[in-house]
Amino acid sequence: MVFTIEPMLNASRAATRQLDDGWTVVTRDRSLSAQWEHMVAATHDGFEVLTRWPDGTGGRAAP
Numbered sequence: 001m002v003f004t005i006e007p008m009l010n011a012s013r014a015a016t017r018q019l020d021d022g023w024t025v026v027t028r029d030r031s032l033s034a035q036w037e038h039m040v041a042a043t044h045d046g047f048e049v050l051t052r053w054p055d056g057t058g059g060r061a062a063p
Contacts, residue, residue: 001042002050008035 008016012031019026027033039050 003040003042004037005040006035006037008033 010027010031010033012029015028016025017028041048041050
């Protein structure tokens with residue numbers, strides 16, 4: 001099973017809304033924000049972060 005974790009860091013309030021395109025999420029007050037995504041696979045032995053940096057860092061497998 002694969003999960004996607006998508007935290008959103010906002011410069012102002014946490015309230016968000018989805019635009020009419022059904023995909024885009026913005027802050028209600030239109031303040032700056034940044035979003036990052038990790039895909040994590042649940043395995044029989046633990047988990048593995050599938051979204052690694054190009055140099056191979058940024059993820060790890062764990063028991």
